[in-house]
Amino acid sequence: MDGPDLEFLLDRMTVEEKVGQLNLVSADVAWTGANTINPTLHFETPQEHLADIRAGHVTGVFNLAGAERVRTVQTIAVEESRLGIPLLFGADVIHGLRTVFPVPLAEAAGFDPAFAAEVASAVAAEASGEGMHWTFAPGADLCRDARWGRAMESCGEDVLLASCMAAARVSGFQGEDLSDPQRLMATIKHFAGYGAAEAGMDYNTAELSATTLADHYLPPYRAGIDAGAGAVMTSFNDLDGVPATASPALLTGLLRDRWGFRGFTVSDYNSDAETIAHGFASDRREAAMRCFNAGLDMCMASGLYLEHLPALLADGLITMERLDTSVMRVLQAKRALGLFDNPYRGLDAVAPASRALAREAARRCPVLLKNAGDVLPLAPGAAVALIGPFAREQSHLNGAWAIFGDNNQSVDLATGLTNALGQGAVAVVQGCEIDRELHGGIDAAVAAAREADVVILALGEGQHMSGESRSRADIGVPEAQLALARAVHTVAKRVVILLRTGRPLVIGELADLADAVLVTWFLGTETGHAVADLLTGKAAPRGRLPMSFPRHVGQVPIFYARKATGRPAAPGSPIFTARYIDVENGPLFPFGFGLSYGRVSYGPTEADAKHMPWDGVLTVRCALTEADGRDVDELAQLYVHDVAARRIRPIRELKAFRWYKVPANGSVTVIFEIKRDDLAFDDMQGGRLAEPGAFDIWIAPDAQSGRPVRFILDPPES
Numbered sequence: 001m002d003g004p005d006l007e008f009l010l011d012r013m014t015v016e017e018k019v020g021q022l023n024l025v026s027a028d029v030a031w032t033g034a035n036t037i038n039p040t041l042h043f044e045t046p047q048e049h050l051a052d053i054r055a056g057h058v059t060g061v062f063n064l065a066g067a068e069r070v071r072t073v074q075t076i077a078v079e080e081s082r083l084g085i086p087l088l089f090g091a092d093v094i095h096g097l098r099t100v101f102p103v104p105l106a107e108a109a110g111f112d113p114a115f116a117a118e119v120a121s122a123v124a125a126e127a128s129g130e131g132m133h134w135t136f137a138p139g140a141d142l143c144r145d146a147r148w149g150r151a152m153e154s155c156g157e158d159v160l161l162a163s164c165m166a167a168a169r170v171s172g173f174q175g176e177d178l179s180d181p182q183r184l185m186a187t188i189k190h191f192a193g194y195g196a197a198e199a200g201m202d203y204n205t206a207e208l209s210a211t212t213l214a215d216h217y218l219p220p221y222r223a224g225i226d227a228g229a230g231a232v233m234t235s236f237n238d239l240d241g242v243p244a245t246a247s248p249a250l251l252t253g254l255l256r257d258r259w260g261f262r263g264f265t266v267s268d269y270n271s272d273a274e275t276i277a278h279g280f281a282s283d284r285r286e287a288a289m290r291c292f293n294a295g296l297d298m299c300m301a302s303g304l305y306l307e308h309l310p311a312l313l314a315d316g317l318i319t320m321e322r323l324d325t326s327v328m329r330v331l332q333a334k335r336a337l338g339l340f341d342n343p344y345r346g347l348d349a350v351a352p353a354s355r356a357l358a359r360e361a362a363r364r365c366p367v368l369l370k371n372a373g374d375v376l377p378l379a380p381g382a383a384v385a386l387i388g389p390f391a392r393e394q395s396h397l398n399g400a401w402a403i404f405g406d407n408n409q410s411v412d413l414a415t416g417l418t419n420a421l422g423q424g425a426v427a428v429v430q431g432c433e434i435d436r437e438l439h440g441g442i443d444a445a446v447a448a449a450r451e452a453d454v455v456i457l458a459l460g461e462g463q464h465m466s467g468e469s470r471s472r473a474d475i476g477v478p479e480a481q482l483a484l485a486r487a488v489h490t491v492a493k494r495v496v497i498l499l500r501t502g503r504p505l506v507i508g509e510l511a512d513l514a515d516a517v518l519v520t521w522f523l524g525t526e527t528g529h530a531v532a533d534l535l536t537g538k539a540a541p542r543g544r545l546p547m548s549f550p551r552h553v554g555q556v557p558i559f560y561a562r563k564a565t566g567r568p569a570a571p572g573s574p575i576f577t578a579r580y581i582d583v584e585n586g587p588l589f590p591f592g593f594g595l596s597y598g599r600v601s602y603g604p605t606e607a608d609a610k611h612m613p614w615d616g617v618l619t620v621r622c623a624l625t626e627a628d629g630r631d632v633d634e635l636a637q638l639y640v641h642d643v644a645a646r647r648i649r650p651i652r653e654l655k656a657f658r659w660y661k662v663p664a665n666g667s668v669t670v671i672f673e674i675k676r677d678d679l680a681f682d683d684m685q686g687g688r689l690a691e692p693g694a695f696d697i698w699i700a701p702d703a704q705s706g707r708p709v710r711f712i713l714d715p716p717e718s
């Protein structure tokens with residue numbers, strides 16, 4: 001990509017024009033009037049924003065959708081400002097634009113990074129066709145606390161899975177060449193440690209030791225940056241008493257000096273000005289100075305840099321060199337996107353994302369937690385009653401961060417199931433509201449349940465119950481829904497629960513009263529078709545849990561890669577061991593767990609040798625056998641435990657996962673190779689450390705199953 005001589009352009013820019021390249025404005029308020037996804041800061045009229053654009057005081061606009069609106073605003077920037085520098089159009093295109101795909105946590109349940117990249121590529125093609133250049137995705141926040149509302153936007157609790165998904169989605173959005181008009185620049189967010197919000201409360205401080213941050217929370221961000229993400233967005237939280245948005249340690253020491261990140265950093269929405277509320281900056285001028293000098297390149301929505309950087313420069317509190325560095329990073333991104341050559345890139349090629357791909361994506365995510373008596377797939381000709389607040393509705397299919405989704409295009413459960421089973425084959429009853437009773441609802445539901453061979457209960461979270469600023473202290477299913485389920489259970493022959501959710505929920509009672517439980521997350525536009533495909537057996541469930549489902553909210557945060565403690569507790573352990581006295585230890589359903597139609601059993605994990613040479617490779621294998629007469633897609637998971645290390649290691653760590661097709665009544669042999677780096681961990685000096693000694697290794701179907709085999713990593717040849 002050629003583009004202009006950026007040094008020459010920089011030399012022509014006034015200080016205000018340079019600062020303008022660091023000022024990102026929100027379209028939420030200016031152009032749409034409504035502010036749907038962020039707090040309302042200051043109402044600037046579209047005219048005021050356009051005046052700023054003409055003055056060269058704006059670098060980009062975000063969440064302005066619609067090709068013609070983008071074209072109009074870009075034309076003003078290019079033709080009516082002094083230097084004609086094109087604007088960046090960014091957006092929260094998190095899991096789809098008009099065609100909505102499953103939320104990221106659901107996609108992570110698919111455990112398929114290559115497929116996630118394919119989805120991201122399709123989403124990029126659709127969004128770029130509406131004039132967008134830059135998506136504020138993927139989120140790479142590790143999440144181990146289901147109380148946090150943005151669990152839905154994470155890829156769950158596991159470092160490897162979250163890292164693979166972050167890298168894959170960056171590659172999918174960006175492709176090989178950002179100047180391709182169907183590509184989007186990706187953003188790794190929210191840097192750093194946002195998912196560790198204390199008590200699962202959004203925006204709260206993140207209390208993380210340096211080693212926990214390094215071992216668990218930083219690798220997914222690093223993976224996305226190493227995959228080439230063009231931008232990094234800072235997080236709302238503080239770390240060690242310093243807001244991430246104003247942290248030199250994070251934004252310069254780690255991101256630039258250690259990781260070599262060359263793109264630009266952008267604040268989260270007003271997070272630079274919020275360093276005042278944090279109790280870090282005393283006023284907006286100091287906030288601007290401390291964020292800028294920490295390494296924050298661009299401010300989002302606050303207007304802080306436009307207000308204060310010129311005076312800070314004149315007062316010698318920031319340097320022209322530092323200013324030029326930030327401006328150059330932004331200009332380089334615009335050139336990489338091809339905007340100087342074609343500011344209207346993509347605008348003439350609207351490529352709606354494929355509904356077939358959305359349906360396939362939605363089919364891959366649901367996790368079958370229970371299927372007693374093989375109640376699923378539904379028997380042909382079965383009389384079905386579809387009951388619950390999500391039986392027939394189009395407003396709660398997409399989940400959070402689907403701000404451009406067109407609900408009218410969405411296929412709800414009733415439509416999907418009726419299309420699959422035929423008119424009249426499905427009785428549909430609401431039964432209750434999402435979080436309160438419905439007059440006569442239970443009576444109608446019980447009446448329908450009596451007549452049905454199978455009751456399908458469509459329960460869980462509404463759209464408003466997960467997402468940003470939707471943390472929950474109680475992660476159960478609303479009481480009105482439980483009352484409906486209990487009443488239906490008294491008369492139903494068979495009960496299948498479809499659990500819609502953006503997070504793990506406490507579902508012990510529901511799991512007990514149901515014959516089958518299918519976690520359907522928020523699946524997006526093709527929800528109804530995808531779920532019907534699974535219920536009828538047209539496709540088989542293959543999702544695996546990306547986060548542990550707790551027995552009780554009191555266990556949270558709960559995750560498999562925990563430490564043993566000095567008094568490990570096994571089921572039935574006596575007192576004085578690491579356990580609760582009122583709740584059984586461990587999750588109700590573990591990370592990696594998921595059933596399918598058909599049954600696969602795992603043979604013993606076998607290692608080819610008891611010793612692994614320091615510079616060698618160890619091969620481990622395991623036989624998978626299907627015994628139910630159905631082909632099964634099985635996710636074999638490789639876990640490792642470093643038995644004794646200078647820094648305690650988790651009792652299990654996922655080191656690899658791979659899908660295998662296990663033929664009906666047949667077997668396949670799973671083979672993984674372990675290298676020393678798979679056994680290493682951060683040495684906290686910028687390198688990685690592996691230590692000779694004993695390791696346990698499992699090939700298992702989830703993070704709790706299986707028996708390990710032990711091997712020794714030999715010391716280097718002396």
Ligand code: GLC
Pocket residue numbers: 037038092136189268269468
């Ligand atoms: C929000 C979110 C961030 C989003 C940004 C712009 O507060 O934290 O993920 O990209 O603001 O909408």
